[in-house]
Amino acid sequence: MTTLSVKNAGLSYGSRPALTDVSLDIPSGSLVAILGPSGCGKTSLLMAVAGLLSLETGVITAGDRELSRGTTRVPPEQRGIGWVPQQASLFPHLSVRDNIGFGLRKGRRRNERVEELAALIGLTGFLDRSPGQLSGGQAQRVALARALAPSPDVLLLDEPFGALDSVLRHTLARDVVEILREEDITAVLVTHDREEALDLADRVAVMDSGRIVQVGTPVEVYESPATPWVASFVGDTVELAGTWRHGALQCQQCGAADFCGPTENRPGCTGHVVCSLGDVAATAQGYVPEDGAAVRVVVRPEWLVPASSGISATVRGVSYAGHDALVEFDVAGQKDRVRARIAAPFLPSIGQDFRLALRHPALVFPVSQDATLA
Amino acid sequence: MTSLAPVKKPPTWLVGLSLVTVVIVTIPLVYVVLRVSEIPWAEILVVLSRPRVGEITLNTVGLSAAVSFTALIGGVAIAGLVTRVRFRGAKALLLVSALPLAVPSYLASYGWLVITPGINGFVPSWLLLSAVTVPYVTLPVAAALRGTSAEGEAVARTLGFGPLRAFWLVTWPQVRPAAIAGALLVFLYTLSDYGLVAMLRYETLTWGIQQSFAASFDRSQAAVLALLLVVIALVVVAGERSARGQVVPTTATLSTAESLRPLPRTLSLAVILVAPLAGVVIPLMGLGIRLVGAETVREIDVSRLALATGVTVGMAVLAALIALLLAVPVAALAARYSGKWVAGLETLAYLPHAIPGIVIGLSLVFFSLAVLPPLYQTTAVLVFAYAVLFMPKALGTARASINAVSPTLVNVARTLGAKPFSAWARVTLPLALPGLGIGALLVAIATMKELPATLLLRPTGVNTLATELWSRTSAGEFGGAAPYAALLVVVAAIPAMILSGVRSSAKEEL
Numbered sequence: 038m039t040t041l042s043v044k045n046a047g048l049s050y051g052s053r054p055a056l057t058d059v060s061l062d063i064p065s066g067s068l069v070a071i072l073g074p075s076g077c078g079k080t081s082l083l084m085a086v087a088g089l090l091s092l093e094t095g096v097i098t099a100g101d102r103e104l105s106r107g108t109t110r111v112p113p114e115q116r117g118i119g120w121v122p123q124q125a126s127l128f129p130h131l132s133v134r135d136n137i138g139f140g141l142r143k144g145r146r147r148n149e150r151v152e153e154l155a156a157l158i159g160l161t162g163f164l165d166r167s168p169g170q171l172s173g174g175q176a177q178r179v180a181l182a183r184a185l186a187p188s189p190d191v192l193l194l195d196e197p198f199g200a201l202d203s204v205l206r207h208t209l210a211r212d213v214v215e216i217l218r219e220e221d222i223t224a225v226l227v228t229h230d231r232e233e234a235l236d237l238a239d240r241v242a243v244m245d246s247g248r249i250v251q252v253g254t255p256v257e258v259y260e261s262p263a264t265p266w267v268a269s270f271v272g273d274t275v276e277l278a279g280t281w282r283h284g285a286l287q288c289q290q291c292g293a294a295d296f297c298g299p300t301e302n303r304p305g306c307t308g309h310v311v312c313s314l315g316d317v318a319a320t321a322q323g324y325v326p327e328d329g330a331a332v333r334v335v336v337r338p339e340w341l342v343p344a345s346s347g348i349s350a351t352v353r354g355v356s357y358a359g360h361d362a363l364v365e366f367d368v369a370g371q372k373d374r375v376r377a378r379i380a381a382p383f384l385p386s387i388g389q390d391f392r393l394a395l396r397h398p399a400l401v402f403p404v405s406q407d408a409t410l411a
Numbered sequence: 412m413t414s415l416a417p418v419k420k421p422p423t424w425l426v427g428l429s430l431v432t433v434v435i436v437t438i439p440l441v442y443v444v445l446r447v448s449e450i451p452w453a454e455i456l457v458v459l460s461r462p463r464v465g466e467i468t469l470n471t472v473g474l475s476a477a478v479s480f481t482a483l484i485g486g487v488a489i490a491g492l493v494t495r496v497r498f499r500g501a502k503a504l505l506l507v508s509a510l511p512l513a514v515p516s517y518l519a520s521y522g523w524l525v526i527t528p529g530i531n532g533f534v535p536s537w538l539l540l541s542a543v544t545v546p547y548v549t550l551p552v553a554a555a556l557r558g559t560s561a562e563g564e565a566v567a568r569t570l571g572f573g574p575l576r577a578f579w580l581v582t583w584p585q586v587r588p589a590a591i592a593g594a595l596l597v598f599l600y601t602l603s604d605y606g607l608v609a610m611l612r613y614e615t616l617t618w619g620i621q622q623s624f625a626a627s628f629d630r631s632q633a634a635v636l637a638l639l640l641v642v643i644a645l646v647v648v649a650g651e652r653s654a655r656g657q658v659v660p661t662t663a664t665l666s667t668a669e670s671l672r673p674l675p676r677t678l679s680l681a682v683i684l685v686a687p688l689a690g691v692v693i694p695l696m697g698l699g700i701r702l703v704g705a706e707t708v709r710e711i712d713v714s715r716l717a718l719a720t721g722v723t724v725g726m727a728v729l730a731a732l733i734a735l736l737l738a739v740p741v742a743a744l745a746a747r748y749s750g751k752w753v754a755g756l757e758t759l760a761y762l763p764h765a766i767p768g769i770v771i772g773l774s775l776v777f778f779s780l781a782v783l784p785p786l787y788q789t790t791a792v793l794v795f796a797y798a799v800l801f802m803p804k805a806l807g808t809a810r811a812s813i814n815a816v817s818p819t820l821v822n823v824a825r826t827l828g829a830k831p832f833s834a835w836a837r838v839t840l841p842l843a844l845p846g847l848g849i850g851a852l853l854v855a856i857a858t859m860k861e862l863p864a865t866l867l868l869r870p871t872g873v874n875t876l877a878t879e880l881w882s883r884t885s886a887g888e889f890g891g892a893a894p895y896a897a898l899l900v901v902v903a904a905i906p907a908m909i910l911s912g913v914r915s916s917a918k919e920e921l
Contacts, residue, residue, distance in 0.1 A: 089822050113825035114834075120826040126819045130841045139837075140827030187828055 039100040039190040039223060040065045041086065046095030048081060055081040057247045059095070063191070063225055068217060070226045070234035072271070073244035079227045082244070083193050086225065087120045088113035099190055119189035121197045125176035127168035133179055134164040140187040154182040157216060174205045181213060185220065192217065192224045198233065210237055231271045235259060243267050263323055265402050268335050273363070275341070275375050279312030279319075279334040281326040281401060286318045306398050310334055313373040314341075315348050319399040326401065333402040338363055340397040341377035347394035350375070352385045366391065421748040422831075426756075428740035433759045435737060436799050439774035440766055443641065446634045446777045458635045464619070471615040472643065474536060474608070475601040481541040483594040485686065486548025487586070491578065492679045493549070494556040497670045505553060508683055511690035512546045513904035515860040517606025518896055519543050521880065522694020524610060525701050525889045531612040540607060542690035544600050548593035555589040556582070595651040602644055603767030605863035606877075610884060616640045617769045617863060624773060624867065634777070637770040644765045695900070701893035711894050715879075720898055723859050723875040726790065730797035731855040735809070735847060737802045742809035743839075747818070757806075764803040771800050772864030793868040797858040804857055805850030812846020813839060852910060859903045876902065 041063040048056040055078045063069045071079045084090040086097060088110050097105040099118070104111050113120075127136050137154055141147040155161045158178040168176060177197055184192055197213070198206035214237050217224050228234050234241050235255040242252045243263075251263040262268035265276070286309040308326075310319040312334045319334070326332055350366035353374065361380045368375060377393060385391050447455070458464060493505050511519075519539055523530060559582055567577035605617040616636055623633035671679065738760075745757040763771065775796050779787040786792050816839045824834035862877045869878060876899040883892035 084822075087822075087826055089825065112830075113822070114828045114830055116826075118826060120823060122819050122823060124819075126817060126823055128820060128824075128838060128842075139824065140829075183823075183827065 041191050042098045044096045067239040068224045070238035070241045072234040077244045078247040088116045117190045119184035119192040121180050121184045121194045123196045125180040137182045158182045192222050194226045275336050277312045277334040279310040281330045281332045282309050283328045313368045313371040317395045319401050321401040335400040338376045338378040344394035347392040352389045429744045429756050432737045439771040442778045443774045447638045450631045458632050467614050467619045475598045477537050478540045478601045479594045479598040482545045482548050482597040485545045489549045490552035509546045510687045511543045513907040519694040520607040520610040522697035525697035536611045536613040542686040544597040545686045547596040551589040551593045555586040559585045648765045719874050719879050727855040727858040729794045730858045731851040733798035734802040734805045734854040735851045738805040738809045746810045746814035761803045769863035772867035788870045801854040801857045804853040808850035812843040816842045
């Protein structure tokens with residue numbers, strides 16, 4: 038029950054920066070996911086928070102207690118921060134009971150706490166087994182119980198479900214989040230799996246090359262990404278070139294009028310953009326483009342939907358995924374190809390004519406944004 | 412996923428403890444150098460220019476080179492046959508080919524002398540030492556061959572090369588470092604061997620050192636010869652480092668074992684078995700014949716035998732524990748940290764590996780006489796010599812077993828509230844313990860077999876199984892030596908065989 042706060046953290050391995058000016062607040066009782074590709078520094082950030090790694094610059098505090106300042110740090114054993122590493126990493130020479138009880142003082146209360154946690158993770162009958170006799174999912178639950186045993190203020194989870202198969206990881210992830218909420222634990226989850234982050238976390242921090250690029254709720258990060266890179270990292274995108282126009286589009290002119298309610302303008306329609314999809318409602322991300330400026334237009338495939346009033350297009354390819362399909366279209370009179378996610382089972386066939394409309398304001402970014410970021 | 416914290420600095424206390432170890436194990440070498448530097452140059456030149464000295468130096472280098480070359484060719488051939496020819500019980504065959512490692516060289520020569528008392532000189536020394544040491548090449552080369560995919564060789568065959576050319580072109584470059592490293596061990600073994608060459612009356616530097624020392628008026632000559640021996644050893648080690656080359660590890664995806672026709676298969680089997688036969692079976696037969704002889708049974712002095720066994724085992728246990736204490740800090744440092752300092756300390760800690768036992772013995776004689784006279788000719792100095800001499804045997808396995816404990820486990824323990832030392836004691840130590848135990852056992856086995864340093868350092872009246880065997884054999888009492896030889900096989904060879912079954916990788920350390 039402590040707010041964890043990282044301020045201006047910096048760290049490098051030799052000449053290669055691992056963390057650059059990282060600041061992040063994790064409010065008490067919340068679950069924050071740190072999402073990023075391999076090598077983006079997310080594990081380093083977690084290790085620094087756990088006290089397993091010294092920072093070079095910056096401050097880490099838990100509540101009003103200072104844990105790290107520059108290169109000095111409170112050692113990991115005095116921080117009260119629990120850690121569940123990537124592989125469960127149970128102590129192979131100890132039973133499940135002794136693994137869970139590792140961080141507790143010997144005595145009757147230790148046994149009670151171990152039993153209580155075993156019940157919480159649903160492994161009451163497994164206490165006297167050795168770690169080698171557990172399945173991957175069971176081992177990961179024990180690792181969670183072991184970290185929870187000393188009642189840490191904050192729990193760090195480093196890709197805890199990464200090694201599990203997809204069905205198991207989904208159910209286990211849900212169980213774990215439920216346990217965290219029940220125990221009212223402040224938690225940080227590191228993952229490179231966007232669905233895991235969007236599904237489980239209260240807030241998502243997206244990291245790239247040692248920097249935090251965006252922090253927000255899952256909806257904010259997905260629907261209003263700060264950069265084209267974030268947009269493509271947290272979901273599929275369709276990218277087009279376009280020209281920005283000031284002023285929200287009148288509804289009768291907008292191809293998405295059918296999907297909008299009685300409101301005059303949808304929230305987020307700050308202007309409109311002329312591109313292969315026609316003249317569509319748009320929202321500029323974090324800046325105000327000049328009227329008539331060339332911009333980079335990003336939409337998500339599921340925002341493109343069949344509509345009789347939409348632009349006409351021809352089906353070029355279908356990539357089938359069971360519940361839906363990514364359908365590739367040639368837009369009539371345009372060079373760009375676009376992809377739309379069409380729900381099964383009403384899938385078009387190749388060569389068929391189709392009408393598409395955009396049911397969400399297009400995202401607009403400066404043309405050269407990624408060049409400055411990379 | 413991320414390789415973490417390559418910039419981590421080792422804690423000062425660990426570096427300090429490792430430094431203590433390194434200082435302790437380099438004392439003998441440093442002291443030999445100091446002792447020689449006290450001798451006037453003119454006198455050193457006189458010693459070195461004696462025709463006798465030149466002769467035994469040539470003998471030593473010639474024998475070491477001949478044995479290394481034979482072991483290199485034989486070991487590569489045997490390893491190739493064991494891994495690439497289909498035999499029934501191929502695993503047992505590899506184990507059998509490793510057996511000579513368990514027999515001390517002087518025990519092999521004793522066994523042969525019992526059967527053919529007339530043998531002496533270069534040829535028997537060369538052949539017998541080759542038989543005893545060939546596993547030093549066979550085992551690492553067999554391991555390298557198992558790690559080398561036969562795919563490349565198969566591709567070469569499809570490109571028109573015969574089996575031997577394909578092996579030479581494709582596989583040999585990959586196993587060469589292992590083979591050369593093995594041959595180096597053989598060279599060092601031969602260089603420092605005393606018992607076998609002395610029994611077979613072939614005069615080498617170790618023999619010369621022992622003689623000069625025994626003629627106590629000329630200890631300067633012993634010191635000069637010891638330094639000469641060290642210089643030869645270090646030159647060879649340095650040469651091997653530059654000749655070994657680097658190997659790019661590949662993963663074995665295809666393993667082929669060829670079926671041979673009966674005649675070639677029998678010939679191959681003969682090649683594999685000749686070393687165990689000459690180095691183990693025949694000597695043990697000789698020993699067995701003497702052991703059951705009526706006069707031997709009458710002569711057995713049970714209390715003397717029991718005392719020698721007790722002394723041998725007791726000192727071996729003590730030496731193993733001290734060696735382990737010396738090895739663990741360096742092992743922990745080398746397993747967890749990297750950098751120039753760490754690599755330097757580790758290399759220095761391995762130094763006794765290259766220094767013949769007789770040199771360490773001699774140096775500690777000088778050292779105890781000059782620095783701690785009350786300790787001269789005490790068991791303490793002898794045990795210390797064993798610990799220094801064989802510490803590198805514990806270092807390798809200790810490092811590997813500590814390295815095998817995932818740092819993540821230690822980190823987890825820290826986040827659960829364990830202080831660094833407590834995390835070490837509750838997680839690293841219990842997990843590394845089996846490997847540390849094997850390391851200690853390797854030291855104990857080597858200690859029980861040790862002869863030249865023991866002869867120099869043992870207190871008057873204190874006898875180990877090896878010295879009892881030695882003194883009886885030199886006096887021509889083959890029968891009286893038999894019970895000691897048999898017990899030596901039991902206390903040294905049997906644990907070694909059990910160990911090689913327990914962990915095949917440990918065999919290379921014997």
